[in-house]
Amino acid sequence: MVRDAVRKLLMTPVFEELNKRSLLGRIIRCYPEMESLLTGETSEKQESLIVSWESLEKRKNEYEELINKTIPENVKEISVARSYGDLRENFEYKAAKDMQRVLMRRKSEMEHQLSHARGTNFENPDLTMVSIGTVVTVRNLESGANVVYTILGAWDSEPEKHLISYLTAIGQALLGRRTGEQIDLPTEHGTDKVEIISIEAWKKA
Numbered sequence: 248m249v250r251d252a253v254r255k256l257l258m259t260p261v262f263e264e265l266n267k268r269s270l271l272g273r274i275i276r277c278y279p280e281m282e283s284l285l286t287g288e289t290s291e292k293q294e295s296l297i298v299s300w301e302s303l304e305k306r307k308n309e310y311e312e313l314i315n316k317t318i319p320e321n322v323k324e325i326s327v328a329r330s331y332g333d334l335r336e337n338f339e340y341k342a343a344k345d346m347q348r349v350l351m352r353r354k355s356e357m358e359h360q361l362s363h364a365r366g367t368n369f370e371n372p373d374l375t376m377v378s379i380g381t382v383v384t385v386r387n388l389e390s391g392a393n394v395v396y397t398i399l400g401a402w403d404s405e406p407e408k409h410l411i412s413y414l415t416a417i418g419q420a421l422l423g424r425r426t427g428e429q430i431d432l433p434t435e436h437g438t439d440k441v442e443i444i445s446i447e448a449w450k451k452a
């Protein structure tokens with residue numbers, strides 16, 4: 248139950264990123280086993296992350312802003328809050344220090360991700376099966392409706408357009424499947440029985 252709640256919090260657009268990380272930090276203090284969901288690290292050596300060049304550049308820019316702007320601003324906030332006096336009753340100081348822990352964790356997480364990221368433009372995907380860089384059409388065997396999914400890199404995601412990361416539950420369920428196969432596809436409400444109708448190469452608009 249806690250794991251599901253953490254996954255939903257990670258995905259929700261309701262909270263600002265830093266507030267989200269702060270909430271997750273508090274959860275991890277109570278449930279240390281949830282840390283792998285926040286850091287993206289596991290006990291096993293993480294494999295390379297396949298990412299689009301655009302998302303890689305964006306993540307690098309986010310890292311630079313974190314290092315050159317957000318963290319230095321937090322350091323100033325800690326210094327100012329410390330000047331207010333008694334640290335035991337100093338809410339501003341405690342809040343700034345909590346944020347510092349969140350930012351340092353975020354810094355470590357981003358460095359880990361960037362060190363494993365491998366940029367690509369998704370050219371020449373294997374079309375004999377669902378692979379990264381393919382557009383997959385599936386048919387819901389109950390409703391008969393067709394849905395088209397585009398499987399791209401680890402940091403590519405536009406759910407409203409059914410453009411998804413290969414690391415998502417749907418992406419993982421589709422990878423390696425062939426035309427004509429019937430599979431159980433995970434959804435928000437459970438699973439749908441679908442058949443893979445076609446597999447095509449993704450082309451950048």
